[in-house]
Amino acid sequence: MTGGPRKSMSLRKPAAQLLLLAALALIAVLVSVMVGAVSLSPGEVFSAIRGDGDPTAIVIVRQLRLPRAVVAALVGAALAASGATFQALLRNPLAEPYILGVSGGAAVGAMIAMVAGWSETVSRAVPFAAFIGAIGAILLVLRIAASAGQALDTRVLLLGGVVVGAFFNAVILLVLTLTDAESFRSAIFWIMGGFAGATWSTAGVLLLWFVPGLLLLLALGRSLDLMSIGEDTALYLGTRVEQVKLIAYISASLLTAAAVSVSGVIGFVGLVVPHVIRRVWGGGFRFLIPASALLGAAFLTGADALARTAAAPMELPVGVITAFVGVPFFVWLLRRRPG
Amino acid sequence: MNRHTADRPASVGWTLDTVSFQYPAATVRAVDHVTTSIRPGQFTALVGPNGSGKSTLFRLLLGALRAEEGLVQFGGRRLDHWSRRDLARTIGVVPQNEEITFPLTVRELVLMGRYPHLGALQALGRRDHIIAESAMERCDVLPLADRPISTLSGGERQRARIARAIAQEPLAFAFDEPTIALDLGHEMRIFELARHFTSTGATVLMATHNLNLAARYADTLVLMHQGRIRAAGLPADVFRKDILENVYEWPLEITTHPGPGPDAGAVQLVPVRGGAAEYRDEHTDGGSEKNGGSEKS
Structure with a gap:
């Protein structure tokens, strides 16, 4: 795993690694559909998907567990891919999808929808408002970064994002303080993040953002390799730096915004998954982005399955699982391969 | 070459x-x-x-x-x-x-x-x-x-x-x-x-x-x-004592490379030790083009 030829030496090897990760993600989805209050065998799952067998199993699989697993996989993939992008763009290994205030904007949007009571009258009002809030945060950060100079300075982008995020968090605290107990509870649940209530339409909306966002990031892979060394180097190696920065920032932010709007803020996936890929296999962004997306999908789907079942009938916040599983694993990985 | x-x-x-x-x-x-x-x-x-x-x-x-x-x-x-x-x-x-x-x-x-x-x-x-x-x-x-x-x-x-x-x-x-x-x-x-x-x-x-x-x-x-x-x-045209001393604000001497090697005779420079105070004095006093190297002379 460690000393083998790098991906550049052979085309087959990274393809095999991606296939392995894709299989892992599919297995995670399958296991996630199998486990729960009623456990199902793989055979039962497959016949339920085809519409055969026990009507209860069909409902559980088709309307509850499968859409939920698919949404978890898409969110995991989106967070991991945008985390990898922000790390390259900001040349900061601590960057994660929420670093530029997108989560704060989404939370403010969601909270306004809850407190105003729209969530009871309009279906999907909360994710929609969260998405609008996230877009607002993206535009605000871009505006701040652009007003500081004619070019998009990544340091200003980072500071702008942190400041905007801090401001939104203050707004959230203010709203929480002023609101009634019931809105408070639902707001806290939203902030904790999770996939309860995920439907096929949730998955559909996610996919709408996920596919173009991921394709754009894949197309920018080589430019991101260069940008992660330095903007001057990228320029001198033929990259149109300002364009790449803008497209990468918007794509990664939209992926994050879509993920946050349907599942709240789920920490750790976007930070750690790209590092795991880099440490185990290395390789450039053309490999790192799809590999991170697949591993992120597997990881978050598995974490959600565990969150549903570990303390059943109670459901744990999935962020607790991602941290409890992810942190020790990451520490182990850091110690195993220094540097 | x-x-x-x-x-x-x-x-x-x-x-x-x-x-x-x-x-x-x-x-x-x-x-x-x-x-x-x-x-x-x-x-x-x-x-x-x-x-x-x-x-x-x-x-x-x-x-x-x-x-x-x-x-x-x-x-x-x-x-x-x-x-x-x-x-x-x-x-x-x-x-x-x-x-x-x-x-x-x-x-x-x-x-x-x-x-x-x-x-x-x-x-x-x-x-x-x-x-x-x-x-x-x-x-x-x-x-x-x-x-x-x-x-x-x-x-x-x-x-x-x-x-x-x-x-x-x-x-x-x-x-x-x-x-x-x-x-x-x-x-x-x-x-x-x-x-x-x-x-x-x-x-x-x-x-x-x-x-x-x-x-x-x-x-x-x-x-x-x-x-x-x-x-x-x-290099021989740019290595002029007055120009370099003025640009670098430090006294120096121009010499030639003693060899051996392909560039024996190439111009070289040697900054003078302890020249800061001298240079600044002369520089601020008169701003003249002639400065430095007083130790040597």
């Missing part, structure tokens, strides 16, 4: 016509009405004290900054008419600052020099790997090919970056202070490499603080001071 002998096509140079640039927050121009040329197939060293505008001029020449006034031409065309990609295929640049944030091997770094030659969806091919390996060989980093950059010494790292520039297969090389923080042996290797590039017909532009090595290796020196070109030409 036998230049223009290799199989490369005619190399390319720069011309600047009254080029000026001022940073947004600055009160004076960083580069002020500079007119000069960097001749094809030659080794040109860009020298001058800290803050003299060297780095700004360097970035103007590479299109990282756009001149506010004047015209920068490269290879007979306005620089802003070149696409970034064509420039990257023609000039191999080693900028001063690079931060390797994430694990990267020497081979991966050098292969990045092939990126300007690849289509958007095209993968690195066999030819790219061969070119990268021969570039690493020329810079003596082939044995380090699969080592992470973070484990290399400063000199090895710099040679890996030069190998990346070679892998671009450019007609011109531009190095921004490539020997900073390097020991003597590593510094010499880099000047030798740069000299070697001109022997294959390439143009070399190097910003450097090592005046003595610049005088021995470069064909032309361009001396910057306060955003302007103070002197330019053969």
